[in-house]
Amino acid sequence: MQFMRYVIVWLLRLASRQDLPAKEQLQLPLPSEQPDVFRTLPEYFLEDIVDNFKFIVGNIPHIITPQQSDEIVQICVTFLRNSEYVKNPGVKSGLVTILYYGVQAYHNHARGLLGDLLIGSPFAHKHLLHALMKFYIEAESTGTHTQFYDKFNIRFEIFRVIKCIWTNTMYRENLAKEAAINTEFFVQFVNMIVNDVTFVLDESLSSFAKIHELTNELKSAAFAALDEEQKKEQTELLESEKGKAKSYMQLTRESMETLILFTETLANAFTMPEVVTRLAAMLDYNLDIMVGDKRTNLRIENAAEYEFDPKALLQDIIKVFLNLRDKPNFISAIVHDGRSYKQHNFTNAMDLMTTLQKLTMAPDEIAAWKSLAQRVARAAAELAQEEEDLGEPPDEFLDPLMSELMTDPVILPSSRTTMDRSTIKQHLLSDPTDPFNRVPLRIEEVVADTEMRGRLEEWKAERLVARRGEKEAAAAKAAAAESEAMDTSQ
Amino acid sequence: MAGMSGKRLQKELAKIQGVLPPGISLVSAEDLREWQMDLIVPDNPIYPPDEEYRLRFHFSANYPIEAPEVVFMLLSNPERKIPMHPHIYSNGIICLDLLDKQGWSPVHNVESVCISIQSMLASNTKAERPPGDAEFVRSNRSRPRDINFLYHDPTV
Numbered sequence: 138m139q140f141m142r143y144v145i146v147w148l149l150r151l152a153s154r155q156d157l158p159a160k161e162q163l164q165l166p167l168p169s170e171q172p173d174v175f176r177t178l179p180e181y182f183l184e185d186i187v188d189n190f191k192f193i194v195g196n197i198p199h200i201i202t203p204q205q206s207d208e209i210v211q212i213c214v215t216f217l218r219n220s221e222y223v224k225n226p227g228v229k230s231g232l233v234t235i236l237y238y239g240v241q242a243y244h245n246h247a248r249g250l251l252g253d254l255l256i257g258s259p260f261a262h263k264h265l266l267h268a269l270m271k272f273y274i275e276a277e278s279t280g281t282h283t284q285f286y287d288k289f290n291i292r293f294e295i296f297r298v299i300k301c302i303w304t305n306t307m308y309r310e311n312l313a314k315e316a317a318i319n320t321e322f323f324v325q326f327v328n329m330i331v332n333d334v335t336f337v338l339d340e341s342l343s344s345f346a347k348i349h350e351l352t353n354e355l356k357s358a359a360f361a362a363l364d365e366e367q368k369k370e371q372t373e374l375l376e377s378e379k380g381k382a383k384s385y386m387q388l389t390r391e392s393m394e395t396l397i398l399f400t401e402t403l404a405n406a407f408t409m410p411e412v413v414t415r416l417a418a419m420l421d422y423n424l425d426i427m428v429g430d431k432r433t434n435l436r437i438e439n440a441a442e443y444e445f446d447p448k449a450l451l452q453d454i455i456k457v458f459l460n461l462r463d464k465p466n467f468i469s470a471i472v473h474d475g476r477s478y479k480q481h482n483f484t485n486a487m488d489l490m491t492t493l494q495k496l497t498m499a500p501d502e503i504a505a506w507k508s509l510a511q512r513v514a515r516a517a518a519e520l521a522q523e524e525e526d527l528g529e530p531p532d533e534f535l536d537p538l539m540s541e542l543m544t545d546p547v548i549l550p551s552s553r554t555t556m557d558r559s560t561i562k563q564h565l566l567s568d569p570t571d572p573f574n575r576v577p578l579r580i581e582e583v584v585a586d587t588e589m590r591g592r593l594e595e596w597k598a599e600r601l602v603a604r605r606g607e608k609e610a611a612a613a614k615a616a617a618a619e620s621e622a623m624d625t626s627q
Numbered sequence: 628m629a630g631m632s633g634k635r636l637q638k639e640l641a642k643i644q645g646v647l648p649p650g651i652s653l654v655s656a657e658d659l660r661e662w663q664m665d666l667i668v669p670d671n672p673i674y675p676p677d678e679e680y681r682l683r684f685h686f687s688a689n690y691p692i693e694a695p696e697v698v699f700m701l702l703s704n705p706e707r708k709i710p711m712h713p714h715i716y717s718n719g720i721i722c723l724d725l726l727d728k729q730g731w732s733p734v735h736n737v738e739s740v741c742i743s744i745q746s747m748l749a750s751n752t753k754a755e756r757p758p759g760d761a762e763f764v765r766s767n768r769s770r771p772r773d774i775n776f777l778y779h780d781p782t783v
Binding site for chain 1: 693
């Protein structure tokens with residue numbers, strides 16, 4: 138153990154070029170150019186530390202002293218924050234695992250070995266959340282052959298650590314700060330959470346369908362007729378599908394619960410334009426899966442085996458909706474979602490809460506949901522009215538890729554096409570080229586098409602005035618017809 | 628974020644319900660998530676002129692920025708087989724750069740994808756499956772978009 142401590146401090150010294158631990162406080166982030174000495178070090182130095190402490194923290198945490206805990210936190214946070222210093226993905230994810238084990242309760246430590254430290258230490262306050270968010274994003278592709286499961290495990294563990302430290306409101310402020318200062322980073326983080334939840338719920342359901350199919354197959358006569366090798370293969374396939382379904386479900390629940398925590402106190406950050414649309418679409422979609430027309434697909438045998446608790450999941454989804462209900466941006470995003478928004482899903486959920494008594498919600502939550510459903514219905518009606526008023530816009534005002542009326546038209550310098558800024562921005566995130574001719578393009582190069590914008594605004598204003606005129610004329614006509622009818626009925 | 632209204636797909640659907648190139652027909656489009664198309668391959672002895680192939684299109688919330696997931700479907704009623712092609716696995720997964728992250732562009736659409744696949748079949752000369760087909764079908768767990776195909780045979 139003593140030796141491990143020396144190695145930890147020595148590694149941190151090499152990486153940071155600081156005189157630790159006595160003379161200086163460790164400064165993060167580490168220098169962007171790795172000190173040669175550290176870079177050329179064989180990775181087993183760090184790997185050994187990680188493996189050792191993973192075991193110790195996971196199995197015999199009581200032998201670790203507070204001083205050692207401090208060092209463990211330092212090394213984990215440092216190399217998650219500067220994960221480029223570490224080459225082996227297994228070592229990196231091991232750092233998260235150590236923290237995860239460190240917040241598991243044991244004996245009389247309700248918050249685990251490291252919980253109090255992570256909640257209380259200034260070093261953690263400064264760097265932990267950013268490090269966790271960064272690694273969450275990196276987990277998207279670990280590059281290992283078990284990449285698929287790795288992503289889930291890592292993200293699951295990160296959420297558990299966040300859940301533990303969230304009791305310290307300082308971390309909520311940290312997250313708000315990330316949203317305000319490192320907006321792109323924050324947006325990437327939120328988008329990945331949202332993508333995961335959209336994707337995993339869907340995949341779980343198709344996993345369940347496959348499990349059902351395979352279970353039946355294994356019971357059939359055709360299966361009994363297969364040879365040992367084939368039987369083994371099918372059985373393994375079934376086990377693997379079951380494992381997948383369970384992983385999916387665990388991550389879905391954990392993600393939703395984290396979203397509840399986040400949206401409780403950071404409704405503003407989560408309804409900013411860059412994230413609100415995707416978040417609302419995910420919630421609409423999941424609500425549709427849970428209470429919409431196709432919800433009989435959720436009938437699973439042995440749901441508990443896969444930790445699938447539809448009632449709890451639906452309650453989680455509803456809670457996130459409720460946390461954001463006061464934000465007009467959010468209501469607007471819900472109704473603008475052409476794929477999954479359906480007003481009757483809000484009513485269906487309401488029924489489950491009240492008449493059908495299938496969900497247990499507090500009276501004020503039910504009232505809040507009712508109010509939300511009404512506001513959404515109103516917004517949907519207004520949107521429909523607006524679209525009807527505008528009518529079919531001239532083709533030139535429509536975004537060429539999205540077919541939507543543009544609000545901020547820009548010209549692409551190379552192909553000279555005009556499209557909405559939001560569209561090209563989104564496209565460039567996944568493909569840094571002009572979609573019409575594949576010439577490399579950066580967002581800074583597009584030019585605002587102020588001329589088109591002017592004409593567009595004019596057209597809109599004209600249409601709305603014309604429409605109002607039409608309505609007034611129609612109303613006048615109706616009134617005249619009525620009074621005429623009254624006259625003749627004398 | 629653009630594209631959430633579904634207008635793009637609605638517009639495509641309107642066009643498809645009107646006119647389509649020969650040999651391509653719309654089977655179903657109940658929502659903005661999954662559509663099915665039928666496809667016939669003209670003038671190629673490998674594919675009988677009356678044999679129809681079923682394509683399933685699946686659109687994510689990010690379409691058209693993100694490519695649709697397109698696979699051939701094996702059905703018994705009506706009967707639909709998976710066409711023989713060195714880039715089409717027997718489970719219906721298609722190896723086509725257009726459907727891949729690198730090759731996709733939002734300028735493409737359902738119709739152009741159907742035309743490309745039809746053309747890929749029409750110009751095919753080898754009635755075979757990709758190498759390692761059996762193994763792939765048996766062991767593949769990934770969604771088509773997560774598979775990194777190596778496009779090393781441009782002659783097909």
